[in-house]
Amino acid sequence: MATSARTYKARGIVLRARNLGEADRILTLFTLEHGKLDGVAKGLRRARSRIGGRLEFGNEVAVTMHRGRSLDVISGVEILREHWSALVEPSRFAVAAMASEMIDAFCEPDLAMPDIYALLAGMLAAIARSAEPRMLLPRFSMRLLEALGIAPPLDRCVRCGNLLAREHAWLDGEAGGFVDDPCRERGRLLPELAKEELANLRALAAPRGAEQRAVRALPSVARAVELLVAHNLGRRLKSVAAAGDLGTKSPAEDIHAQAL
Numbered sequence: 001m002a003t004s005a006r007t008y009k010a011r012g013i014v015l016r017a018r019n020l021g022e023a024d025r026i027l028t029l030f031t032l033e034h035g036k037l038d039g040v041a042k043g044l045r046r047a048r049s050r051i052g053g054r055l056e057f058g059n060e061v062a063v064t065m066h067r068g069r070s071l072d073v074i075s076g077v078e079i080l081r082e083h084w085s086a087l088v089e090p091s092r093f094a095v096a097a098m099a100s101e102m103i104d105a106f107c108e109p110d111l112a113m114p115d116i117y118a119l120l121a122g123m124l125a126a127i128a129r130s131a132e133p134r135m136l137l138p139r140f141s142m143r144l145l146e147a148l149g150i151a152p153p154l155d156r157c158v159r160c161g162n163l164l165a166r167e168h169a170w171l172d173g174e175a176g177g178f179v180d181d182p183c184r185e186r187g188r189l190l191p192e193l194a195k196e197e198l199a200n201l202r203a204l205a206a207p208r209g210a211e212q213r214a215v216r217a218l219p220s221v222a223r224a225v226e227l228l229v230a231h232n233l234g235r236r237l238k239s240v241a242a243a244g245d246l247g248t249k250s251p252a253e254d255i256h257a258q259a260l
Contacts, residue, residue: 035111039074056084086128095133097239138217138225142205152177159183
């Protein structure tokens with residue numbers, strides 16, 4: 001059945017929700033067709049709501065939207081992929097919250113970004129099945145920065161543009177990337193990444209299917225990625241404290257990370 005000019009459909013992922021009045025709720029969705037958008041689900045908090053339980057955090061849904069004066073109204077919901085029942089586990093929820101917060105903070109409303117939509121969808125599916133969800137975040141973060149076009153060069157100094165030495169480089173948070181020894185300001189304590197760590201960082205940023213792709217970050221590399229995200233965002237993620245240390249000690253690779 002064709003939709004009217006005031007009605008449209010979208011495929012989206014629930015990023016967050018906030019209450020409105022006594023029974024309604026405003027949902028922020030990251031949609032495939034329209035990018036980030038807000039919609040109000042009327043009566044969602046009532047026990048007899050016909051769409052109650054479908055618009056939970058992390059779920060991928062098909063929604064029917066009716067254009068309103070200030071906020072569009074969500075009039076129909078179909079679950080495409082239900083992740084909420086797995087994401088309620090605390091360690092999974094913490095990582096999913098960080099991934100969703102990054103999408104919410106970095107992506108503009110009403111701007112379709114299908115590559116980033118696919119990245120988030122794969123990330124949430126991987127988190128929902130993973131025994132070590134924290135391991136997934138550094139690669140997701142690097143691929144997100146790359147997709148947004150704001151990732152720093154990983155082979156050149158951000159200050160002078162010269163090739164970085166193979167042995168080591170320093171992460172300069174103020175410059176938003178890595179600097180070589182001549183550009184490193186003496187007296188400043190900057191995180192140093194050695195050859196193995198630089199190789200791990202570059203492999204984390206590699207696209208799916210790349211021969212040198214990595215899904216697991218070394219602890220020092222995970223911390224460096226967190227600093228890069230904070231620099232580009234202009235603040236530390238609000239949900240980062242809940243996720244704890246992003247580094248992992250086990251060398252095993254999580255099979256569910258293949259989605260990233």
